[in-house]
Amino acid sequence: xxxxxxxxxxxxxxxxxxxxxxxxxxxxxxxxxxxxxxxxxxxxxxxxxxxxxxxxxxxxxxxxxxxxxxxxxxxxxxxxxxxxxxxxxxxxxxxxxxxxxxxxxxxxxxxxxxxxxxxxxxxxxxxxxxxxxxxxxxxxxxxxxxxxxxxxxxxxxxxxxxxxxxxxxxxxxxxxxxxxxxxxxxxxxxxxxxxxxxxxxxxxxxxxxxxxxxxxxxxxxxxxxxxxxxxxxxxxxxxxxxxxxxxxxxxxxxxxxxxxxxxxxxxxxxxxxxxxxxxxxxxxxxxxxxxxxxxxxxxxxxxxxxxxxxxxxxxxxxxxxxxxxxxxxxxxx
Amino acid sequence: xxxxxxxxxxxxxxxxxxxxxxxxxxxxxxxxxxxxxxxxxxxxxxxxxxxxxxxxxxxxxxxxxxxxxxxxxxxxxxxxxxxxxxxxxxxxxxxxxxxxxxxx
Numbered sequence: 001x002x003x004x005x006x007x008x009x010x011x012x013x014x015x016x017x018x019x020x021x022x023x024x025x026x027x028x029x030x031x032x033x034x035x036x037x038x039x040x041x042x043x044x045x046x047x048x049x050x051x052x053x054x055x056x057x058x059x060x061x062x063x064x065x066x067x068x069x070x071x072x073x074x075x076x077x078x079x080x081x082x083x084x085x086x087x088x089x090x091x092x093x094x095x096x097x098x099x100x101x102x103x104x105x106x107x108x109x110x111x112x113x114x115x116x117x118x119x120x121x122x123x124x125x126x127x128x129x130x131x132x133x134x135x136x137x138x139x140x141x142x143x144x145x146x147x148x149x150x151x152x153x154x155x156x157x158x159x160x161x162x163x164x165x166x167x168x169x170x171x172x173x174x175x176x177x178x179x180x181x182x183x184x185x186x187x188x189x190x191x192x193x194x195x196x197x198x199x200x201x202x203x204x205x206x207x208x209x210x211x212x213x214x215x216x217x218x219x220x221x222x223x224x225x226x227x228x229x230x231x232x233x234x235x236x237x238x239x240x241x242x243x244x245x246x247x248x249x250x251x252x253x254x255x256x257x258x259x260x261x262x263x264x265x266x267x268x269x270x271x272x273x274x275x276x277x278x279x280x281x282x283x284x285x286x287x288x289x290x291x292x293x294x295x296x297x298x299x300x301x302x303x304x305x306x307x308x309x310x311x312x313x314x315x316x317x318x319x320x321x322x323x324x325x326x327x328x329x330x331x332x333x
Numbered sequence: 334x335x336x337x338x339x340x341x342x343x344x345x346x347x348x349x350x351x352x353x354x355x356x357x358x359x360x361x362x363x364x365x366x367x368x369x370x371x372x373x374x375x376x377x378x379x380x381x382x383x384x385x386x387x388x389x390x391x392x393x394x395x396x397x398x399x400x401x402x403x404x405x406x407x408x409x410x411x412x413x414x415x416x417x418x419x420x421x422x423x424x425x426x427x428x429x430x431x432x433x434x435x436x437x
Contacts, residue, residue: 042407096384103368112370113347319372320348
C-alpha cells in the first residue's frame with residue numbers, strides 16, 4: 001500500500017538565514033545528490049530535507065498501518081479457507097511494511113511515539129484511499145489489483161530514493177508487494193470467468209467505486225503539487241504525479257479488458273498520436289474533501305487506530321515493566 | 334556523529350530499539366536487515382521472525398540493542414578510508430606474471 005499524501009502537506013517554511021559554513025555544507029550535499037550518491041542516516045543533511053523525509057516516510061508508514069483496516073474487515077468473511085489465508089498474509093505484510101517504514105523514519109531522529117501521536121491527533125495524513133468503505137468481497141480483489149497496483153507504480157521509483165534507509169525499506173516492500181496485486185487480480189478473474197451474473201456485477205460495481213479513488217492515489221496534478229519540485233531535485237521523488245498516473249492508466253486498461261470489466265470513464269480513449277490513453281477529469285474537490293477529513297470512513301478509521309493503541313497500552317506497559325524487573329534481577333545476581 | 338538530530342523525549346516509555354541481523358542460509362554471514370522495538374531480547378527475536386522472515390528469508394537471527402552499536406564517523410570517511418586508495422600492491426592484479434602461470 002502507499003500514500004498519495006507524500007506531496008500533500010503544508011508548504012515548508014523557507015530556510016532561515018544560513019551561515020557561510022552551512023551554505024558550504026549544503027552545497028556539498030547538493031553535489032552528492034546530483035552525483036547520484038545515497039545519503040545515510042548519520043550524514044549531514046539540510047534540515048528541510050530531513051523534515052520532508054520525516055513527513056513523507058511517516059505518512060507512508062501510517063498508510064500501511066491504516067491500510068490494514070479496510071481489508072481486515074473481510075478476513076472473517078473470506079469465501080474460502082484459501083482466500084482467508086491469502087488475505088491474512090497480505091494484511092500481515094501491510095503491518096510489516098508499516099514497521100519497515102517507521103524504522104526508516106526513526107533513523108532521521110523522530111521517535112515512534114511522536115509519529116503515532118501525530119497520526120492519532122490528526123496532524124499527520126495517510127493515504128485517502130483507505131477512507132473508502134469495503135462493501136463487498138469483490139473489493140478485496142479490486143483493492144489488490146487497482147490500489148496495490150497504483151501503490152507499486154508509485155513505490156518502484158522510491159527504491160532509488162536518495163535517502164538510503166528509505167530506499168532499502170522500499171526494496172523490501174516492493175519485493176513483497178507484487179503478490180498483493182496478483183492475488184487480487186486472480187480473485188477477480190475467478191469471479192469473472194466462473195462466477196454467476198450476480199458475482200460479475202459485484203466485480204463491476206467494485207471497479208466503478210474504486211477506479212477514481214485509485215487514480216487520486218498519485219496525488220494532485222503536477223501544477224498543484226507545491227513540494228514536488230524540491231523533492232525531485234533532492235532525489236526523494238523520481239517521477240511526477242501526472243506521469244505515474246498516465247503510466248498506471250496505460251498499464252491497467254488492457255488488464256481490465258482481459259478481466260471483462262469497464263472503467264467508469266466516458267472520456268477514456270486510446271490516443272494514437274500520444275500513444276497513451278486519454279482519460280476524463282478527476283474530481284479534485286472530492287480528493288481534497290477526503291484529505292481534509294471528510295471522506296466516508298475517516299472518523300471510523302482513525303477511531304479504530306486510536307482504540308487499538310489505547311487498548312494495547314497495558315500490554316506495552318506490562319512488557320516493559322517485566323523486562324525492567326528481569327534486568328534488575330540479573331544485575332543484582 | 335550527526336549534530337543536527339532532534340533530541341529524543343526526556344522520559345520515554347517506548348520499547349527499546351533493536352537492530353536485526355539475519356542469516357539467509359547456512360554458510361552465509363548474518364546481514365543487517367532493519368530494526369524494531371521490543372521490550373526485551375526474547376521478544377525482539379520473536380518479532381524479528383515475524384517482521385523480517387515471513388518468506389523464509391532466514392535460518393538464524395541476531396538482535397543487538399541499537400544503542401550498543403558503535404559506528405565510525407561519516408564526517409571522517411575520507412580520512413579513514415581514502416589512504417587505502419593508492420595501495421594497489423595489496424591486490425593480486427598488481428602483479429604481472431607470465432601468461433602460462435597467470436592462474437597462480
